[in-house]
C-alpha cells in the first residue's frame with residue numbers, strides 16, 4: 001500500500017512519518033495506527049475529517065487480488081483503509097458487516113456466559129475450583145477465537161501485509177477454539193479414567209501445537225495452500241472421533257446412562273461442524289446467484305453464525321456433563 005511504508009516485520013513497530021498521514025504512527029500486527037486520518041481522497045490519501053459516510057465501497061473487480069476471495073460476492077468491498085477507518089467501518093454496512101458483528105456479538109455472549117458460569121452456574125451445580133477453571137478455560141478459548149476472527153474481518157482491507165498477518169491471527173484463533181472444545185470434553189468424559197484423560201489431553205495439545213507450528217511455514221497462508229489448511233483443521237476436528245469411540249467402549253457401551261446423555265450432544269456438535277464446513281467450502285448460496293447475497297446471507301456469514309451456535313451448544317453440553325459428574329462421583 002503505497003503511502004504506508006513498513007519499516008520492519010515486528011508485531012509492533014514505529015513506522016515514522018508517511019506522506020498521507022502526518023506525525024508518528026505505529027503498526028500493531030501490521031495495521032498502522034494512524035492519527036487524524038478519518039477520510040479518504042479519491043487517491044486513498046488521508047485527509048482530516050470524521051464520517052463513516054466517506055468510506056467508499058467497491059466492486060469485486062475494483063479491489064486488489066488479495067481481497068478477491070469470493071467471485072460470487074460482487075459488491076460492498078472496503079479496500080486499502082487506514083487503521084482508524086477500518087475500525088470506523090464497523091459502522092458501515094459492507095459485505096464484511098455480518099462477518100465482523102456475528103463474532104463480536106459471539107465474543108460478548110461468551111464474556112457474559114463466563115461471568116454467569118463463575119458467579120451462578122458452577123456454584124449452583126456445587127462445582128469445585130477445578131470445575132471453575134475447566135469451564136472458564138473453555139469459554140476463554142471461544143472468546144479468543146471470536147475476537148481473532150472479528151479482528152481479521154475488520155483489518156483484512158488495510159493492506160496485503162495486514163491481511164496475511166490477520167489471517168494468521170484468525171487461524172490461530174480457530175486452533176485455540178478447537179482446543180477449547182476438546183479440553184473440557186476430554187476432562188469430563190474421562191473424569192474417572194485419569195490415565196486416558198491425560199493421554200488424550202497430551203495428544204490433542206501436541207496436535208494443536210503441530211498445527212500452530214505449521215503456520216510458520218512460508219507457504220502456509222498462500223492461496224495454493226487453502227485446501228491443505230482446510231484439510232488440516234478438518235483432521236484436527238475429526239480426530240475427536242477416536243477418543244469418542246474409545247470413551248463409549250470404556251464407559252460400557254451405548255446403553256449406559258452417561259453415554260446416552262453425552263453421545264447425542266457430541267453427534268449434534270459434529271453435525272454443526274459439517275454444516276459449517278459445507279458452507280465454507282461450497283460458497284453456497286451466493287454461487288447460485290452472484291451478487292444477491294453480498295451483504296446478507298452469504299456462505300461465510302452462515303459459517304460464522306454456525307460456529308457461534310456450535311460453541312453455544314458445546315458450552316451447554318459441557319455444563320450438563322459437568323453436572324452429571326458432580327452428581328455421580330467416581331467409584332474408586
Ligand SMILES: [Zn+2]
Pocket residue numbers: 099149153300304
Ligand atoms: Zn471469517
